[in-house]
Amino acid sequence: METAAIYIGSGLIVLVAVQVITGTVVSVLSLSRQTKQNRLSNLFMLERIEAVRARRERESKNAWNGFRKFVVRQRIEEAKGTASFCLEPHDGRPLPAFKPGQFLTFQLDVPTEAKPVIRCYSLSDGPRPDRYRVSIKRVPAPRKEPDAPPGLVSNFFHDHVNEGDILDVRAPSGHFFMDPLAKPSAVLIAGGVGITPMVSMLRAIVDSGGERQATLFYGVRNGEDHALKDELTELSSNHPNIRVVTCYSGPRAGHDVKGQDYDQAGRVTVEVMKEYIKTSNHRYFMCGPPPFMKSVTDQLGEWGVPKDHIYSEAFGPASIKAKSKKPKDAAEPAAAAVEAVKVKVTFSRSGKEIGWDAGKASSLLDLAEANGIEIDSGCRTGGCGTCKVAIKTGSVKYESDPDCDIESGCGLACVACPDGDLVVDA
Ligand SMILES: Cc1cc2nc3c(=O)[nH]c(=O)nc-3n(C[C@H](O)[C@H](O)[C@H](O)COP(=O)(O)OP(=O)(O)OC[C@H]3O[C@@H](n4cnc5c(N)ncnc54)[C@H](O)[C@@H]3O)c2cc1C
Ligand code: FES
Incomplete structure (x- = not known):
């Protein structure tokens, strides 16, 4: 309101x-x-x-169900290992608007995979009727496991997706978004490729003609990783209500110039923020690696920022938000240590009956994966609908309403918990 x-x-x-x-x-x-x-x-x-x-x-009115064909109209190299892909609908019909911060869900045929792979990518531009843009960073193997295969889809995009290619895309969704016309000033906090929804939010404020004050704190390693730099400079230079503060955690000597390429050496912390925003009374929008978000969230809490003024999105399975979605009154085996687990989840197609232990699993998807049962997933935050499963007996509960339509008799496995014994068609 x-x-x-x-x-x-x-x-x-x-x-x-x-x-x-x-x-x-x-x-x-x-x-x-x-x-x-x-x-x-x-x-x-x-x-x-x-x-x-x-x-x-x-x-x-132009929204669509299922997957729609899009042409990659333009590919732009934004920084080392980060590229933008501008997509136009193949049918040429206008696009529905989206809320800045939302994402697209892609289904790709990767030749090494037996079945299509689903991934979500945030929209990195303001709403336009003719095209969407996503900006994707290559994901390498984890530092601790250098021999593991690198990220499947991000590298597929970089190595194989080019202008003229056709992609299958679901309509924008997600509940991490900003109202560009709202009054309270906004503080946007981005770590690495978490910058993508933030650029969309800033662009939406400007395009709506709004006067909402917004300060973006953007943390990256150095100039090599500084994605969407020119666009951010343009936004902050031409619009007095938009301010961008860039922090390089490891500026390159002889390359990166303070005051020109970046504003602060070091990571984004609340101490840094206090130099630019004098009070804590703002709405905070945060996206980045889970450890970064956890650290900044804790610091904001210590500064007295109420939890309900902080909105966040993590890119991936280790999502803070996904974990926090476990309903407080979910079927917790409170006496699990002393009693057998009482709530049973039966995965009928896999023929497995598993005790629900809320201390170990935060969702039906977690429970299924931990027990070798395959359920397709995309966002893992209740936004894309990929993990929809039929509930044959019993019911599920959610902490907050999922952001996509669910037919009666179905549940979104990534954010659902059993509300008593359950039989799931998976
Ligand atoms: C809502 C949402 C929005 C997002 N927006 C963006 C965005 O705007 N831009 C962006 O770049 N990303 C975004 N992401 C992240 C994106 O969806 C993907 O998660 C990301 O690109 C990684 O996918 P991948 O297929 O490349 O990696 P995956 O194949 O899923 O691999 C992930 C990691 O696991 C490692 N791994 C794979 N196999 C093994 C193994 N056997 N053993 C050990 N490690 C292994 C890989 O090396 C990699 O480090 C978003 C995610 C969500 C949920
Ligand atoms: S994986 Fe997207 S809604 Fe569950």
Whole structure:
């Protein structure tokens, strides 16, 4: 819910609460006199809200179910190991708008794999009716396991996906997003390729004509990894409400120049943030590697930032958000240490019956994977619908409503927990 002012004549301004997304006027709050200049800017604001609402309504009609074919129209090398892929719908029809911060789900035929592979990539541009953009970083083998195969899909994109190629893509989804027209100032915190949804958010603020104040803290190793640099410079130079603070954890001597390429040496910490934002009273949007997010979240907590002012997304299975999604009142085997586990999950197609131990698994997907049962997954945060399973008997529960439609009798395995004994078709 946001507030807006409407000029109704004779110098009267009615302040109303406006649901910006739907455009529904909810209640009249108060009356006051305003200057002529304020009236004009209020009128302008109302027109803007109406235009955004109308555009969203129009564009949401263009959403699609399942996978849609997209052409890779442009590929741009953004930094070492990071490339952007600009996608246009193959059918040429307009695209639905998305909420800045949301992601696309891709299904790819990777020749080494027996079946199609699913991965999610955040939209890295503001909403446009003609194209989407994602920016993808190559994922190497883990440092501790250098002999493991490198990331399958990120490397496939870099090595094999080129302009003119056709990709299968699901409609934008996800519940990590920002309302560009909201009032509270925003602090965006990005680690590495976690910059992608942040650029989308900044672009959406600017494109909506909004005045929302936003400060981005962007942590990368050095100039080699500094993705989307020109775009961020353009956003902060041309828009007084947008500020970008870049931290290099390992600037290269003789290459990276402080004050020119980056602002601070070292990692993004709350101590660094305090140099730029004087109070903690903002809305925080964070995306990056899970250890980075955990550390910054803890520091924000110590600074007194309420948990519900922090929105975060982790790129991958070790998602902090996914773990926190376990319902507090899920079927916890409270007396597990002394009693046999009481709640049973039966995976009917695999013929396995497994005791639910909430201390070990945070979702049905975790439980299945830990027991060698294959369920397809993408985002692992309840946003893409890939892990949908049929519930044959019993029911599941969620901490918060998943962000995609689920038919009755189905559940999203990545965020669902059993609500008593359960039989799952997997
Ligand atoms: C909502 C969301 C948005 C995202 N947005 C972006 C984005 O904008 N940009 C972006 O670049 N990424 C993004 N990601 C991450 C992306 O979806 C992929 O997770 C990422 O590209 C890695 O996928 P991959 O197939 O390359 O790696 P995977 O094949 O999934 O491998 C992951 C890691 O496991 C290692 N590994 C593989 N096999 C083994 C093995 N046998 N033993 C040990 N280690 C192994 C790999 O070396 C790699 O380090 C996002 C993720 C989510 C959930
Ligand atoms: S994996 Fe995306 S909703 Fe479960």
